[in-house]
Amino acid sequence: MPERSDDVRPASDPRSADGSTPVSTSGADGDTGRPRDGNQARRSGARKTALNRTVVAALCALLGFAVVLQVQRTASGDNLETARPDDLVQILDGLQRREDDLNAEIEDLQATLARLERSGASSAEALAEAQRQAEALGVLTGTVPAGGPGVTITITDPESRIPPEVMLDALQELRNAGAEAFQVGDVRIGVNSAFTFSSGAITLDRVPLTPPYTITAIGDPPTLAAALAIPGGVFDNVRRSGGTMDVAQSDKLVIDALREPQPPQYARPAP
Amino acid sequence: MYALLALAAGVVIGLLVHPTVPEWLGPYLPIAVVAALDAVFGGLRARLDNIFDAKVFVVSFIANVLVAAFIVFLGDQLGVGAQLSTAVVVVLGIRIFGNAAAIRRHIFKA
Numbered sequence: 595m596p597e598r599s600d601d602v603r604p605a606s607d608p609r610s611a612d613g614s615t616p617v618s619t620s621g622a623d624g625d626t627g628r629p630r631d632g633n634q635a636r637r638s639g640a641r642k643t644a645l646n647r648t649v650v651a652a653l654c655a656l657l658g659f660a661v662v663l664q665v666q667r668t669a670s671g672d673n674l675e676t677a678r679p680d681d682l683v684q685i686l687d688g689l690q691r692r693e694d695d696l697n698a699e700i701e702d703l704q705a706t707l708a709r710l711e712r713s714g715a716s717s718a719e720a721l722a723e724a725q726r727q728a729e730a731l732g733v734l735t736g737t738v739p740a741g742g743p744g745v746t747i748t749i750t751d752p753e754s755r756i757p758p759e760v761m762l763d764a765l766q767e768l769r770n771a772g773a774e775a776f777q778v779g780d781v782r783i784g785v786n787s788a789f790t791f792s793s794g795a796i797t798l799d800r801v802p803l804t805p806p807y808t809i810t811a812i813g814d815p816p817t818l819a820a821a822l823a824i825p826g827g828v829f830d831n832v833r834r835s836g837g838t839m840d841v842a843q844s845d846k847l848v849i850d851a852l853r854e855p856q857p858p859q860y861a862r863p864a865p
Numbered sequence: 866m867y868a869l870l871a872l873a874a875g876v877v878i879g880l881l882v883h884p885t886v887p888e889w890l891g892p893y894l895p896i897a898v899v900a901a902l903d904a905v906f907g908g909l910r911a912r913l914d915n916i917f918d919a920k921v922f923v924v925s926f927i928a929n930v931l932v933a934a935f936i937v938f939l940g941d942q943l944g945v946g947a948q949l950s951t952a953v954v955v956v957l958g959i960r961i962f963g964n965a966a967a968i969r970r971h972i973f974k975a
Contacts, residue, residue: 646919651871658875
């Protein structure tokens, strides 16, 4: 390396240029263009100057051309073709490491995705379960309409002798037989319903009932009908009180009377 | 001045022609460009010192380019191409800086 520097120094180093080349032949003449040795020398010097300038210009143009060429080559980024094997190996190594990193990241993200999907599915399940419970409780407490097979009971009371106990018995008997939703007259039976007797009429949840009383119950129709007809049961009681009872079984009944949901005033969930 | 014009002309031609670099020239072109730059800076400095010699310039230009390319070629053959390229660029860069400093002293007197 140092040898090379020495060799090419004349171009750049003034002392070397001074020492190695005679100033009179071309250097000063070529640059200044000032002849000192007469006509012939001037013409030959001028020709030489033109030639020198042409060559220098050509080399400079070549340099500019090469610079642009290299810049474009670098900018295009497509220099893998001309890269050295060592560099290619390094690039390949880097790419493989990056690929490994990205694959690990993909696995992580897929695991996260699976976990989120699982939790999403389970929360959807929980929501559906809560929905089912809300519906069941709504039917039980009478806050939503209910429909299904069941019986419609009509009790006449021409002598006004049927006590509220008969209605209560009828309801209990139906409940015992598996009935799930009730409506008496226009009143939906809820968990806090009560039959009372005041001023000569049966009242249900402070609503006076007038004969004929109709009870709509949803459950298995034959079972409900049989439960009402057992000896010494509701049917007998009604007949003893001078009334009649008619039971109509149906595959499709709708109970659409609703109760207002009442938040408990005293009771609180105990831990 | 004409040298600068020629340089600009070369740049313009390069931009217009969009040439493709032959494959065998690929590794040597950058080093050759740096070597030629070194020669041009040396020539510019000599010009400012009023000792410019076209013959010396031409010879040093061509020799610079060839030697630089040869060193890279040799480095590639020996398996130390990248390192040797770096070495050449460093040395040429130092020389370019030195010449640039001399040129600066000439122009700005500082």
